[in-house]
Amino acid sequence: MLVLEQCLNGLQFGVMLFLMAAGLTLVFGIMNLVNLAHGSLYMVGAYLATAALGRTGSFLIAAVFALVATLAIGMLVEVVALRTLYERDHLDQVLATFGLILFFNEAVAIVWGRAALFTTVPRALSGFVELLPGLRYPAYRAVIILVGLAVAGLLYVVVSHTRLGMLIRAGASNRTMLAALGVNVRLLYTVVFGFGAALAALGGVMAGPIYTVLPGMGEEILIQVFVVIVIGGIGSIRGALVGAVVVGMVDTLGRAFLKPALSSTLGPSAADSAGPALASMLIYILMAAVLYFRPQGLFPAARG
Amino acid sequence: MAEPLLSVRGLRKRFGGLVATDGVDLDVVEGETLAIIGPNGAGKTTLIGQLAGSVRPDAGTIRFGGADVTALSDSARSHRGLARSFQVTSIFRDLTALDNVALAVQAHDGHSFRFWRPARGEAALREPARAALVRVGLGERADVPAGTLAHGEQRQLEIAMALATRPRLLLLDEPVAGMGVEESQRMVGLLRELRGSHTLVLVEHDMDVVFALADRIAVLVYGRVIASGAPEAIRLDPEVRRAYLGEEVTQR
Amino acid sequence: MRSRAQAWTLTVGFLALALVPVAAALTHQPFYLDLFRRMMIFAIAAVSLDLILGFGGMVSFGHAAYLGIGAYAVAIPAFYGIESGLVQWTLAMALAGLAALVIGAVSLRTSGVSFIMITLAFAQMLYYLGISINAWGADDGMRLARRSAFGPVDLANPYVFYYVVLGLLVVLLALGHRLIHARFGVVISAARSNEPRMRAIGFATFRYKLAAFVIAGAVGGLAGALLTNQTEYLTPSYMHWTRSGDIMVMVILGGMGTLFGPVLGAIVFLLLEDLLSAWTVHWQVVLGPLLVLVVLYARSGLYGLLPGGTHRG
Secondary structure, three states: OOOHHHHHHHHHHHHHHHHHHHHHHHHHHHOOOOOOHHHHHHHHHHHHHHHHHHHHOOOOHHHHHHHHHHHHHHHHHHHHHHHHHOOHHHHHHHHHHHHHHHHHHHHHHHHHOOEEOOOOHHHHHHHEEEEEEEEEEEEHHHHHHHHHHHHHHHHHHHHHHHHHHHHHHHHHHHHHHHHHHOOOOOHHHHHHHHHHHHHHHHHHHHOOOOOOOOOOOHHHHHHHHHHHHHHHHOHHHHHHHHHHHHHHHHHHHHHHHHHHHHHHOOOOHHHHHHHHHHHHHHHHHHHHHHHHHHOOOOOOOOOO | OOOEEHHHHHHHHEEOOOOOOOOOOEOOOOOOEEEEEEOOOOOOOHHHHHHOOOOOOOEEEEEEEEEEEEOHHHHHHHHEEEEEEEOOOOOOOOOOOOHHHHHHHOOOOOOOOOOOOOHHHHHHHHHHHHHHHHHOOOOHOOOEEHHHHOOOHHHHHHHHHHOOOOEEEEEEEEEOOOHHHHHHHHHHHHHHHHHHOOEEEEEEEOHHHHHOOOOOEEEOOOOOOEEEOOOHHHHHHHHHHHHHHHHHHHOO | OOOOOHHHHHHHHHHHHHHHHHHHHHOOHHHHHHHHHHHHHHHHHHHHHHHHHHOOOOOEEEEEHHHHHHHHHHHHHHHHHOOOOHHHHHHHHHHHHHHHHHHHHHOOOHHHHHHHHHHHHHHHHHHHHHHHHHHHHHOOOOOOOOOOOOEEOOOOHHHHHHHHHHHHHHHHHHHHHHHHEEEHHHHHHHHHHHHHHHHHHEEEEEEEHHHHHHHHHHHHEEEEHHHHHHEEEEOHHHHHHHHHHHHHHHHHHHOOOOOOOOHHHHHHHHHHHHHHHOOOOOOOHHHHHHHHHHHHHOOOOHHHHHHOOOOOO
């Protein structure tokens, strides 16, 4: 039972990673932009949702507000700072978005301080659901899984069956051709970026009640998102989903079971250090292993 | 009968849904000049890439100099005597012409894990580099930054770099691409001079150049060699006319 | 290939650095001794990153990890009673170099965005490793009871330590200068300029890039050993990815690919940090946008503004 519950936790973490990874990989695949500040949008979403919840008492209102506000902030950043970066090389993009991270982390600390903020799960979802006889799982986390899978389904439909999706796929393989055909590439970029920002914000909003809300939370998850994208293949949404679930599972199960597993062989005190240490390294070792056999990731998107 | 210098069997390469190389067999005898022609999109550059080692084939074998080199990297093949020039000029724009060629010499002068002696001062690198530049006719332009050379001179520089690696076989991807009439003629003259001492495989669109230089021609269409043989035979081959020269016929 | 102007600028610069302790003693401001020593230590780190970033074109976003390894290589032996500087600092460079070898061997199989993300990920992995080992202070870090012992050279004396660091910086720059112009350096920068061409003429570029990566890592380890001696303290935060970002900023600010520029970059960055943090504890909210502006509009760095500064290395 414990294993099943941890598997579900792994899936839930994976779904969060997917929300972030999908946006990041889309932006990279279409606009060739490395956006380190993607995590900042996640963080801003979490902070705004927490603050709004404190003011209004309604999770739903807070969530909607946070989503809209973060999306607006994201678009503002795109227009003001990121547009000029599309043409620049990756190093410039890394440095500039690093600057943005410093700004956002500090801005958030100015407004809300450096201490962690606490917010609670909405009352309606604070109970448990009985998924199987004897298996009770927190309702909130179950909802996160459902939301994540719904987003994955929605993305699939949009990318494969709509005109926007077609433009996205075309843009990913041949940017200049798209512009030559008269497509408003600038608008397309803004829309795609907005999409990504909304997903990051959604992740942040849902993360608030179960993860710690503090400055720098975006980068913690961002680096794990990088691992997801490297494993899954840059530019591939399918890769992002597979990579996210795999990473989520490996990390969660590792953290839950490695220490007790080592305890029997190394003794409890050694396992106390070695367990968490090894668990925290697991996903990176996994990444290294995948890279060894397939440097382009599991589902590399064909680039034109 | 001696083994051909370069021998390709069953080469295949696909990129997603696109089949670039669809079972190519080729033989190149030492000392001959083979021209590969074909319509746009036939997969000529991909073929050169696989021969040079920068593109890994999905299937097939490549033998060079009596050994199987299919699994060898491009840098390893360079050391076996295979040199390559690029369709889109690929040089070091910030370095002088002499530095460009000296690099090619350096690549074949032992290893470069030397951390102390300035490379610029090494006569063992400069002298052969200068000689290669003179050979292609760029002797006067040795100290000019490569990026400021004229287009034709840059293509000549590519040849000089290839020569500096003392190759047995030169793979030339459209050597006269983008050149005017006079520059082309100069390049053809240079390549004619090289024919005696080197084996050449060149990909070309310019049929004048092809007929001026080639001992044999292979025609590549949709990744497959549909005909190969002496230039006159190719000129008259009906399938070739239809697939390639036929385009010009219908345009009239 | 030094121009006279560049030689002059460098001489004046290093003379100034050499006179800082004198000035500090005369004005009774030992703080400046500390500050400039810290700047020089980060200058060493920045110069090592410049080798792979500026000359080699490898955007490694995990350089702070090597500083961290170097720092631990001093602190942990000291914790167990091994205080010989020779042992500690050699270990620092060896372990950091080894880590660079392993990380580089995996990361250099990729390029572009993947490379950036992977180097960042591996560095963060080491950070998490540092946090989770309780025996070595975990989150809180470790104190260094005594600075590295080098026989008669007493690093506990701030002046002696200062000149040791200055000496190391000058030696490393001189060695770096030779390396850049030797065959190895030529290969590294040509590979940045046009790697397919390099491979076509016969260079197995991977091994050279990996070697540069290891050298940069080892020197980073030395910087880490110096850093922990400087602060007499060590925390896993030395390896945090934002530190990697800081070092990268120093390189860009000073002038990427100039070898000497990053020294200036380190000095300016830390001065700026010092000034801004005196003004407000939230100085990063200013530094962030400042950095964005530098990247967008002042990309070539400060070194180019100095006489003789347009000379590369």
